[in-house]
Amino acid sequence: MCxxxxxxxxxxxxxxxxxxxxVLATRLARDGASVVVADLKNYDVAAAEIAKSANARTLGLQVDVASEDDVARMAAETxxxxxxxxxxxxxxxxFAPIELRPFERIDAAEWRKVMEVNTLGVFLCCRACVPHMRSGGYGRIINLASGAAIKGVPLFLHxxxxxxxxxAMTRALAREVGKDGITANALAPGFTLSESMLKHAQQLKxxxxxxxxxxxARDEHPEDLVGAVSFLASEDAAFITGQTLVVDGGSAMV
Ligand SMILES: NC(=O)c1ccc[n+]([C@@H]2O[C@H](COP(=O)([O-])OP(=O)(O)OC[C@H]3O[C@@H](n4cnc5c(N)ncnc54)[C@H](O)[C@@H]3O)[C@@H](O)[C@H]2O)c1
Known part of the structure; x- marks a missing residue:
């Protein structure tokens, strides 16, 4: 780490x-960045912990990424x-609140909820941040995807x-922002023992x-992902865009 x-x-x-x-925010802070911790909960505690452990400037904000108003405020406060x-x-x-079940038993309300946070949320955050990347002359967008979308893992179709x-969004977005020197890449982890997964017996199984x-052939931990994010966020990755980087110990090979 530099x-x-x-x-x-x-x-x-x-x-x-x-x-x-x-864990990703902590690494970016250790790399020297100032970091905005945006979350529905625990944003202030995490921001304080990251500031202390990385000796970095941080800002904790309560944000629902599926809310246009919240996301606009997030960009403005940043x-x-x-x-x-x-x-x-x-x-x-x-992700963590999802109960695994055959697709016939997924109701439309939960489908919409997943799409609102996981796709609309990504769109809204990109839409709010890209103008500032353009004016600042630097931009790196890293979208968390999943090996599940590449391998076709059952029981959480939404x-x-x-x-x-x-x-798909990452690829098309990369083409729209490339002229501004902004990159957009997806990072696809495999099943990772994050805090929530360690508490979720059904997902663990x-x-x-x-x-x-x-x-x-070992467990994947959040720390396995930090090197990829640190690299994709850096100057060194300026000519890499529209890609999906799979970090899963070589399960899905694309
Ligand atoms: N853990 C895995 O096995 C795994 C595998 C592949 C991809 N991923 C992806 O990695 C990312 C992180 O995974 P995780 O295991 O830490 O998930 P998690 O569910 O434990 O954590 C998600 C975080 O997002 C926050 N959040 C949820 N809804 C939000 C909203 N509407 N607005 C703002 N914040 C919100 C939660 O409060 C939580 O802090 C997710 O995108 C997930 O899909 C995880």
């Missing part, structure tokens, strides 16, 4: 109050506090569809098979 790699950069990480998002937006990590998702949409399917 402590000055992202010095002067400002990163917005959604869903950074806990889980994978918090600009007011830090004066720029360089990196957006769209990590927030309706979630898998939403993550497939994230991959469902993910048991993942380990054996990997070339590197």
């Amino acid at each position: 402590p000055v790699k992202l010095r002067g950069r400002v990163a917005v990480v959604t869903g950074a109050g806990s889980g994978i998002g918090k 600009m007011k506090t830090f004066g720029r937006v360089d990196i957006l990590v769209n990590n927030a998702a309706y 979630y898998v569809a939403s993550k497939g949409a994230v991959i 469902h993910g048991e098979g993942s380990k054996a399917s990997r070339a590197i």
Whole structure:
């Protein structure tokens, strides 16, 4: 890790109050970025913890990524506090609360909820942040997808569809923002032992098979994802866009 790699950069990480998002936000802060921790809950505690552990500037904001007003406020508060937006990590998702079930038993209300957070939320955050990336002359968008959309994992069809949409959206967005020097890439983790997954017996059982399917047959932890995000957010990744980087120990090979 290079402590000055992202010095002067400002990163917005959604869903950074806990889980994978918090770990990614911590790494970007350790790389030198100022970090906005946007979440429905735990945003202030996480922001304080990240500031302390990384000796970085942070801002905790209560944000529902599916709310246009909240997302507009998130961009405005970021600009007011830090004066720029360089990196957006769209990590927030309706994921842990999902009960696994055959597709015939998914109701339309839950389908809409998953799509609102996981796809509309990504769109709204990109729409709010890209103008500031353009004016600041630097832009890195990193969207959390999932290996489940590549492999076709059963029992959460709405979630898998939403993550497939994230991959497609990332590609099309990359083409729209490339002329401004902004990159958009998707990061697809495999089944990862995040805080919420460790508490979710049904998901843990469902993910048991993942380990054996990997070339590197061990559990995946949030820390396994930080190197990819740090790289994609950096100057070094300026010519990489529209891609899906799978970080899963070699389960899905694309
Ligand atoms: N854990 C895994 O196995 C795994 C695998 C592949 C992809 N992913 C993806 O990685 C990301 C993080 O996963 P995780 O395991 O930490 O998930 P998680 O469900 O534990 O955490 C998601 C975070 O997003 C926040 N959030 C939820 N809805 C929100 C909203 N509407 N607005 C703002 N914040 C909101 C939650 O409060 C939480 O802090 C998600 O995009 C997930 O889909 C996870």
